[in-house]
Amino acid sequence: MSSGPLARLGPPLVTFVAGVGLGELAIRALDVSPLILPRPSAVLAAALAESASLLPALAATARAVLVGLALSSTLGIAAAVALAASPWIQRAFYPYAIFFQIVPIVAIAPLLVIWFGYGSRAVVAAAFVVSVFPVIANTLAGLRSVDPALRDLFRLHRASGLAALWKLRLPWALPYLLTGLRIAAGLAVIGAIVGEFVGGGGLGVIVLGAMRQQRTDLVFAAVAYASGLGLALFAAVGLASRIALRHWHASEGDR
Amino acid sequence: MEDPPSRGIALALEAVHRTFRSTAGGDVAALAGIDLCVAAGSFVALLGPSGCGKSTLLRLVAGLDRPERGVVRLRPGAPGGDVAMVFQDAHLLPWRDVLANVALPLELLGRPRAERLPLAEQTLARVGLGDALRRHPAELSGGMRMRVSLARALVTAPRLLLLDEPFAALDELTRMALDDELRRLWREAGLTVLFVTHSIAEAAYLAERVVVLSRRPARVVLDHEVALPAERTAALRAEPAFAREIGVLQEALRRGAALA
Numbered sequence: 001m002s003s004g005p006l007a008r009l010g011p012p013l014v015t016f017v018a019g020v021g022l023g024e025l026a027i028r029a030l031d032v033s034p035l036i037l038p039r040p041s042a043v044l045a046a047a048l049a050e051s052a053s054l055l056p057a058l059a060a061t062a063r064a065v066l067v068g069l070a071l072s073s074t075l076g077i078a079a080a081v082a083l084a085a086s087p088w089i090q091r092a093f094y095p096y097a098i099f100f101q102i103v104p105i106v107a108i109a110p111l112l113v114i115w116f117g118y119g120s121r122a123v124v125a126a127a128f129v130v131s132v133f134p135v136i137a138n139t140l141a142g143l144r145s146v147d148p149a150l151r152d153l154f155r156l157h158r159a160s161g162l163a164a165l166w167k168l169r170l171p172w173a174l175p176y177l178l179t180g181l182r183i184a185a186g187l188a189v190i191g192a193i194v195g196e197f198v199g200g201g202g203l204g205v206i207v208l209g210a211m212r213q214q215r216t217d218l219v220f221a222a223v224a225y226a227s228g229l230g231l232a233l234f235a236a237v238g239l240a241s242r243i244a245l246r247h248w249h250a251s252e253g254d255r
Numbered sequence: 256m257e258d259p260p261s262r263g264i265a266l267a268l269e270a271v272h273r274t275f276r277s278t279a280g281g282d283v284a285a286l287a288g289i290d291l292c293v294a295a296g297s298f299v300a301l302l303g304p305s306g307c308g309k310s311t312l313l314r315l316v317a318g319l320d321r322p323e324r325g326v327v328r329l330r331p332g333a334p335g336g337d338v339a340m341v342f343q344d345a346h347l348l349p350w351r352d353v354l355a356n357v358a359l360p361l362e363l364l365g366r367p368r369a370e371r372l373p374l375a376e377q378t379l380a381r382v383g384l385g386d387a388l389r390r391h392p393a394e395l396s397g398g399m400r401m402r403v404s405l406a407r408a409l410v411t412a413p414r415l416l417l418l419d420e421p422f423a424a425l426d427e428l429t430r431m432a433l434d435d436e437l438r439r440l441w442r443e444a445g446l447t448v449l450f451v452t453h454s455i456a457e458a459a460y461l462a463e464r465v466v467v468l469s470r471r472p473a474r475v476v477l478d479h480e481v482a483l484p485a486e487r488t489a490a491l492r493a494e495p496a497f498a499r500e501i502g503v504l505q506e507a508l509r510r511g512a513a514l515a
Contacts, residue, residue: 147346149342149343149344149346150346152314152317153340154363155319156317156318156319156339156340157336157359157364158363158364159363167359167362168348171348171350245350247352247391248349248391248392248393
C-alpha cells in the first residue's frame with residue numbers, strides 16, 4: 001500500500017472537483033437565481049476580483065485566530081495543570097470551566113466589544129472564549145491518565161513535583177492536548193468571524209457587507225476563505241502532532 | 256559462595272497490616288499481620304495467588320505506601336536510588352529513546368549529565384541491549400522492553416531490587432532467558448532481590464528462598480529454603496530435585512488457597 005501525499009490527497013480532491021462541477025451544472029440547468037446560490041465559477045470570479053479586499057481581511061482574521069489560539073493553548077494548559085493539582089481544586093473550579101463550552105458566542109460577542117472596544121482585541125477574545133475549553137478538557141484528561149506505575153517510579157526516585165510535571169505529566173498529556181488543539185483550531189475561526197460581525201474587521205465584515213449589498217457570490221467567496229483558513233490550521237496541528245508523536249503514539253507514525 | 260559481606264539491604268517486616276477501602280464501601284484487608292525478614296544480598300521470591308496482596312507488600316517495602324499497623328525496616332536505610340522497582344509491564348516513557356529511558360532515574364536523582372549517559376550505556380550493555388540505544392519503546396519487542404526496564408532499575412546500582420511479576424506477560428522462552436539474566440545480574444551485583452510472582456516454577460528456579468502467601472488477606476503459609484545448587488541452568492528444570500521443590504511449593508500454595 002502506498003501512502004504518499006497523492007494517495008491521501010487524491011480521493012478528496014477528486015470528490016471536491018466532481019462536487020463543484022456537478023453543482024455548476026445543476027445550478028445552470030435549474031436556472032437558480034445567483035442571489036440564492038451563485039455558480040461556483042461566479043464565486044471563483046468574485047474571489048479573484050475582490051482579492052484586493054479579501055486577502056487583507058483574511059490576514060486580519062488569521063492574525064486574530066492565531067493570537068486567540070495561542071492564548072487558549074497557553075492559558076488552557078495552565079488552567080488544566082492548576083485543575084489537576086488536586087481533586088478539591090478540580091471540584092471547585094471545573095464546573096466554571098465548562099462555562100466556556102456552553103457559552104453562546106453570538107450572545108456574548110457584544111459584551112466582548114463593550115469590554116475590549118471595537119477592533120481586533122474583541123475578535124481575539126471571541127476566538128479565545130470558544131477555543132479554550134477543548135484545550136482545558138483534553139489536557140486535563142491527559143494529566144489525569146498518567147500511568148500510575150510511572151508516578152510510582154518518579155516518587156521512588158524522589159522526583160520534585162516540577163520534575164514530574166515537566167518530565168512525565170506534560171509529555172504524557174501531549175497527545176491529548178494536540179487532539180484538543182485540533183478541535184480548538186476550527187472553533188477559533190468560528191469565534192473570530194462572529195467577533196468580527198460585532199467588533200468589525202476581517203472576513204466577518206466582508207461577509208456582512210456583501211450580504212447587505214446582496215452580493216451572494218462575495219459571501220460565498222469570503223466563506224471559502226474562512227473555511228480555507230480553518231482547514232489550514234487543522235492541517236497544521238495535524239502535521240505538528242505527527243512530528244511530535246512520530247516515535248511513540250500508536251495513532252501516529254509510520255510503524 | 257556469597258561469602259563476602261553483601262552491599263545489599265536487609266529487610267524486616269513486623270506484623271504489617273494494610274487495609275483498603277473498597278468501592279463498595281467495605282474494608283478489604285490486603286495484608287493481615289505479615290512478618291518477614293530478608294537477609295542482605297539474598298534472593299527471595301514471594302509466591303501467591305493473583306490479587307493476594309503481594310504488590311501491596313512490595314509498595315510498602317518501596318516506601319510508596321504505609322502500613323496501618325506494624326513496621327517496615329530497611330537496614331541500612333535507603334536514600335534515593337538505593338531501592339529500585341520493576342513493574343509488571345515495562346512502563347517506559349514512550350517519547351524517550353532507550354538510552355534516555357535508562358538514564359531517567361539518574362536524572363531524577365540530580366546526577367550530572369556527563370555521568371548519566373555513560374552509566375546508562377554500560378547498564379544497557381549488561382542486559383544485552385548495547386546496540387539499541389537510539390530506538391524508541393514502540394520499536395522494541397516485549398522482551399526487549401523488559402530488558403530496558405531492568406536496565407533502568409539497575410542503573411542507579413540499587414541495593415534492593417523489587418520486582419512485581421515482571422515477566423508475566425512474556426512468552427515462555429523470553430521469560431526463561433530473562434530469568435537467567437536476572438540471576439546473573441543478582442550474583443554479579445550483590446544486591447538484595449525481592450521477586451513477586453504467581454509462577455511456581457519461576458519462584459523455584461530463581462530464588463534462594465521462597466515465601467508462599469495465602470490468598471487475601473495475605474499471610475505467610477510457608478517460608479522455604481530452596482534446596483537447589485547456586486549454579487542454575489535450563490537443564491535444572493528437568494531434574495528430580497527441581498520437581499521436588501515444585502511439589503513442596505504447590506502443596507503450600509494449595510494450603511494457602513484453602514485458608515479462609
